[in-house]
Amino acid sequence: MTLHRRPRSLVMAAVLGLAAATLAQADSGRRLPRSVPAAYTQECASCHTAYRPGMLPARSWQRVMSGLDKHYGTDASLDTATLEQLDGWLQAHAGTYKRVREEPPQDRITRSAWFARKHRNIDSRVWKLASVRSAANCSACHTGADRGDFDDHTLKLPAGLDAGLRRPWND
Amino acid sequence: MYPKPLTLPSLRRRRRTPLAWIAAGASLALLSVAAQAADTSAGQQLQRWNAQAAAPGQAERGRVFFTSRHGGEWSCASCHGNPPVASGKHASTGKAIDPLAPAVNPKAFTDTARIDKWFRRNCNDVLQRECSAGEKADVLAYLIGLKP
Numbered sequence: 001m002t003l004h005r006r007p008r009s010l011v012m013a014a015v016l017g018l019a020a021a022t023l024a025q026a027d028s029g030r031r032l033p034r035s036v037p038a039a040y041t042q043e044c045a046s047c048h049t050a051y052r053p054g055m056l057p058a059r060s061w062q063r064v065m066s067g068l069d070k071h072y073g074t075d076a077s078l079d080t081a082t083l084e085q086l087d088g089w090l091q092a093h094a095g096t097y098k099r100v101r102e103e104p105p106q107d108r109i110t111r112s113a114w115f116a117r118k119h120r121n122i123d124s125r126v127w128k129l130a131s132v133r134s135a136a137n138c139s140a141c142h143t144g145a146d147r148g149d150f151d152d153h154t155l156k157l158p159a160g161l162d163a164g165l166r167r168p169w170n171d
Numbered sequence: 172m173y174p175k176p177l178t179l180p181s182l183r184r185r186r187r188t189p190l191a192w193i194a195a196g197a198s199l200a201l202l203s204v205a206a207q208a209a210d211t212s213a214g215q216q217l218q219r220w221n222a223q224a225a226a227p228g229q230a231e232r233g234r235v236f237f238t239s240r241h242g243g244e245w246s247c248a249s250c251h252g253n254p255p256v257a258s259g260k261h262a263s264t265g266k267a268i269d270p271l272a273p274a275v276n277p278k279a280f281t282d283t284a285r286i287d288k289w290f291r292r293n294c295n296d297v298l299q300r301e302c303s304a305g306e307k308a309d310v311l312a313y314l315i316g317l318k319p
Contacts, residue, residue, distance in 0.1 A: 048264040073263060075295035137265035 032148030033093045039082050040089065045146065047076070049138040051109060052148045053093035057100055060107040061090040072108075110135040121168040131159035141169075213273040213280035217311040223304035233313025236306055241298045247310070250293075254317055272317040280311070 032052050041050060053061065065087040069077045078086070095101070104112040119135075126132060131140055138145035144154040157169055211219075221227050237247045237255075251259040251271045259268035270276040280286055294302040302310075 046266075046268075047261050048266055069295075073296075075292040077292060131265075133265040134263060136263075140265065 033089075037085060037089055039086055043076075043078055043082060043086065047074070048136055049145045050148070053090045054095040054097075054100060055109045055112075056095055056107060057103055058091045058094035060103045061087070061094050064107050065090065072106075123165050126158065126161065126165055129158055129160050209281045211281060211283050211286070213311060213315050216280050216283075216286060217308060217315060220304045220308035220311060224308050226305060226308070228305070228308030228310070228312035230309070230312040230316045233309035233311070236309055237313055243297060243299060245297050247293065247297060249297075255314070256317055256319055272314055272319070274315075274317055275319050279314075 032050065036050070044050060056064070064071070065083065068083070069075055099114040100112070102113065104110075104115075109115060115135075127135060129140075133140075138150075140158045141155055142150050143156050144151065155169060157166060217228060234254075237251075238253055240246045245262055248255065249262045250268055255271035256275050257270055259271070260266070261268060269278070271279055273279045290302055290307060294300065294306075
């Protein structure tokens with residue numbers, strides 16, 4: 001009996017372990033990974049939000065990182081060592097869960113179907129505010145964006161927002 | 172009552188967990204960042220470009236260079252502000268940029284690798300080419316002359 005039981009508990013432990021590992025991996029898409037390379041903050045987040053790697057699939061990151069000299073209108077080129085380090089890290093933590101599996105047009109996070117759906121009630125005038133300017137300026141509204149925190153309760157109203165355009169924030 | 176002091180054998184026997192390696196890597200990275208920072212100053216950079224251009228940078232020429240679009244969409248001032256004595260704002264993403272004038276931001280122009288990287292990237296964005304030593308000398312002379 002004990003001989004039979006033991007392997008079974010081992011199998012159970014393995015299954016539980018796997019489930020936990022899968023959950024942990026899925027979770028990495030929704031928060032910044034625990035270890036963020038200093039170079040990511042220094043090189044990428046000096047110009048834009050420290051996007052969570054889980055917001056794009058690996059193929060998209062691959063293309064973004066192989067074209068940094070022409071990076072959405074600017075030269076964001078890196079030395080080879082830093083490039084390889086960040087490329088590896090981004091791909092290791094790239095999005096694998098369902099909605100991030102699609103590669104958005106131009107590999108822009110802001111062109112993803114899920115991004116459009118989440119922001120469908122935001123009036124076009126809001127995007128044009130001086131305090132917003134770009135859909136890539138996450139922290140104009142998402143105060144925790146640089147920590148990978150996009151929870152609704154950390155939202156703020158962007159500066160200069162008319163009362164009539166505030167509805168999506170009050171929902 | 173007190174935790175047993177770590178002896179050498181116990182340290183040696185302990186297997187390094189991935190986390191330990193990450194921590195070790197992170198502290199190394201931090202050290203190298205600290206080592207990189209503050210290896211130069213705005214004044215030394217001006218000397219450097221003056222020497223390469225074999226002529227002293229001129230502040231007024233630097234101001235004109237800094238605020239001109241050079242036939243493209245952006246000038247240096249598009250992101251850094253005019254004059255760059257306060258926080259700038261990235262022209263396409265809106266992200267805040269630390270002030271460029273050394274009189275306002277003591278950290279500006281204190282890391283050679285950083286200076287070279289940003290001159291390379293930003294000159295390419297504004298002028299579609301690298302900047303010459305003379306142009307960098309002019310810009311440094313202009314920035315060093317700015318008062319808060």
